[in-house]
Amino acid sequence: MTHPPTNKGATFAPTVLTPVQVSAVLAACSTRSSSGVRLRGLIAAMYGAGLRVQEALDLRPADLDVTGCQVTVRAGKGGRRRVVSIDPQSCALLSTWLERRRALGLTGRYPVFAAYSAGVVGTPLDQRYVRRALAKAAVRAGIEQRVHPHALRHSHAARPAKGGRIDLVSKQLGRARLDTTQTYLS
Template identity: 45%
Template sequence: MPAPANAGRKYPAEPLTPDEAQALIDAITGRGPLAVRNRALVALMWRSGLRVSEALALRPADVDERQGTVRVREGKGRKDRVAVIDSRGLGYVRAWTEVRRGLGLNGRQPLFCSVGAGAQRQAGQPLDPSYVRRLLPKLGTAAGIDKRVHPHGLRHTMATEMVERGLPLHVIAGQLGHSSTATTDTYLAKLMPSDRIKAMRAAGWDLDEQP
């Protein structure tokens, strides 16, 4: 598997807003299998917080529409977990599942797999994470998003939303697949230093005074 072009480089986290994340999905135009698949993939990564490798390893049976869950069978550290997904994400996945079935694909093949048929690329083959890493910046440009858009940014977006909704640390840790809440605490401190912002506002760094 080729390493990302930015391997080894550190960038500041730039979580997307929910509107920006939706704009990425809306930038995928068309009704063909490729467009339906890509909309479902971006939606699932955003609404569940899965890593790109975890999303691409899913099988159709790993998505439980009745419970609204996604089973990650081998996440980071070779640990499995169950992530929650909402109706918005499931709607896109459901549309892809129907198209996927029409292509003659079965449950043994990855949920998000190739749709092309031919000598070089058969339908049903696994996707490489590098494909998603190339796709998302293009969608960001098409959607007019000035932030750096990449797979882990969708995970940042989900984490930020969970913090803003007041979910406890252990719930966020479980959703993201972190081994401990200490890992999540460090992760969130870099992502959005809400505690520091709150403390400084209380100490007088407010937004009420005008120059």
């Protein structure tokens, strides 16, 4: 009996969304409901600063400088700390969420992207929730390709990589080796 081939060890091209697709996903998130504003802020953090989903979920309010459009990742992959820039549009969406979260009574001791419902106030969001919410927003936006948190990171990396500055892209993403960033220059 033969077994079907597996994907184990296979390498796939990164999923890259166009800026228009990212804008469509953001537009598909509610601007009135707190969960929609939170999701818009989360997408902005992952796309605008190139953060991994867990790096975004681990952020505390003190890690954000919305005036200077900078984000401090205290413990990225490998436990490395880095300070990264975030584009002004993403910074504005993040700032809107910070204002909303203050109105909800979430203090600085809670993660930036925390739950706010009764009984779970301040609980960090789960990666599975983020994946589902992002996929639903993509469907509402009419995007047919799979949209997932890491696709936002890939999409962030692909934007400046077109300028050929692999060293800057690698530093922004918190990568230890330049060759792992090379895929974005193709």
